[in-house]
Amino acid sequence: MWRGLSDVPADWPSCAVTIGVFDGVHRGHAWLIENTLRAAAETGLPTVLVTFDPHPARVLGLPRDTSALSSVERRAGIARELGVDRVCVLPFTLELARMSPAEFVENVLVNALRAASVVVGANFTFGHRGAGDVDTLRRLGARHGFTTRGVDLMPADGADCSSTHVRGCLQRGDVLAATRALGRPHEVAGVLTNGHEVALSEGTALPRSGRYAGAVSGRAAELVVTRSPGPDSAAARLHCPDALGAPGEAVRIQFLETLGT
Ligand SMILES: Cc1cc2nc3c(=O)[nH]c(=O)nc-3n(C[C@H](O)[C@H](O)[C@H](O)COP(=O)(O)O)c2cc1C
Numbered sequence: 150m151w152r153g154l155s156d157v158p159a160d161w162p163s164c165a166v167t168i169g170v171f172d173g174v175h176r177g178h179a180w181l182i183e184n185t186l187r188a189a190a191e192t193g194l195p196t197v198l199v200t201f202d203p204h205p206a207r208v209l210g211l212p213r214d215t216s217a218l219s220s221v222e223r224r225a226g227i228a229r230e231l232g233v234d235r236v237c238v239l240p241f242t243l244e245l246a247r248m249s250p251a252e253f254v255e256n257v258l259v260n261a262l263r264a265a266s267v268v269v270g271a272n273f274t275f276g277h278r279g280a281g282d283v284d285t286l287r288r289l290g291a292r293h294g295f296t297t298r299g300v301d302l303m304p305a306d307g308a309d310c311s312s313t314h315v316r317g318c319l320q321r322g323d324v325l326a327a328t329r330a331l332g333r334p335h336e337v338a339g340v341l342t343n344g345h346e347v348a349l350s351e352g353t354a355l356p357r358s359g360r361y362a363g364a365v366s367g368r369a370a371e372l373v374v375t376r377s378p379g380p381d382s383a384a385a386r387l388h389c390p391d392a393l394g395a396p397g398e399a400v401r402i403q404f405l406e407t408l409g410t
């Protein structure tokens with residue numbers, strides 16, 4: 150995983166690039182990655198997935214739920230499993246947010262990554278005030294010598310499959326709908342604070358308060374989510390009636406079925 154453009158080796162060859170937040174790496178993202186791999190295979194190039202951390206909407210203070218479906222490490226891990234060669238995590242700062250679409254293309258796609266092919270979803274926007282889109286990429290690509298593909302959006306349950314859709318499923322406590330959109334159960338990582346309680350990173354996306362059937366590091370367990378008053382997901386708590394292990398132990402928790410909310 151490259152953390153920033155300074156990690157890109159000077160002799161990195163030209164490549165196919167896909168761009169976005171990719172939180173949760175849902176089925177729509179997997180479809181986009183498949184298209185990127187196909188574009189790369191046609192020309193025998195490696196693939197790079199460019200992602201942003203923290204979530205742009207959080208940095209820009211937009212009134213959106215940006216609770217994390219996955220850590221950036223897990224996002225990168227899933228992308229690698231799907232066949233992506235390198236993941237480049239760009240720290241999303243206010244300085245980056247002020248870059249125009251043309252500056253982003255020149256600095257990131259052309260000069261640092263040597264993109265020969267750029268593949269994004271049809272709804273992708275980038276650059277200051279989100280002013281750039283697929284057509285902008287096409288225009289700039291013609292000038293800089295890369296091709297652009299805008300991939301049709303994959304649906305999920307009649308809506309566009311999106312990280313926002315998955316967060317909505319979790320907020321309703323519908324973990325099966327979240328599984329359908331993600332292509333796998335929603336998973337969070339935490340640390341046992343005692344035999345029964347799990348501490349999670351601030352901003353981790355959890356399903357709404359209720360009881361769920363799940364798995365803790367592969368072991369079936371009942372999971373109880375309780376939420377202190379207020380919308381802040383950091384205030385959510387995860388509790389398991391069965392003893393799970395020793396305090397300090399790192400655990401992976403999957404939500405499989407809703408038992409009652
Ligand atoms: C260089 C750059 C500047 C951006 N500036 C803004 C901005 O000023 N306002 C905004 O709402 N989003 C901005 N964004 C966020 C994008 O519009 C978009 O949400 C982000 O690239 C993630 O794309 P995705 O939502 O399709 O994954 C910027 C993105 C990039 C790459």
Ligand SMILES: Nc1ncnc2c1ncn2[C@@H]1O[C@H](COP(=O)(O)OP(=O)(O)OP(=O)(O)O)[C@@H](O)[C@H]1O
Pocket residue numbers: 168169170171172176177178180181268269270271272273274300301302303304309310311312313314
């Ligand atoms: N359903 C989809 N099918 C194909 N491509 C998609 C789909 N959803 C998003 N993409 C593309 O995946 C990349 C990453 O997008 P992004 O992380 O914004 O996903 P998202 O699910 O739309 O997130 P959010 O709901 O938070 O806006 C972008 O290029 C985007 O256009």
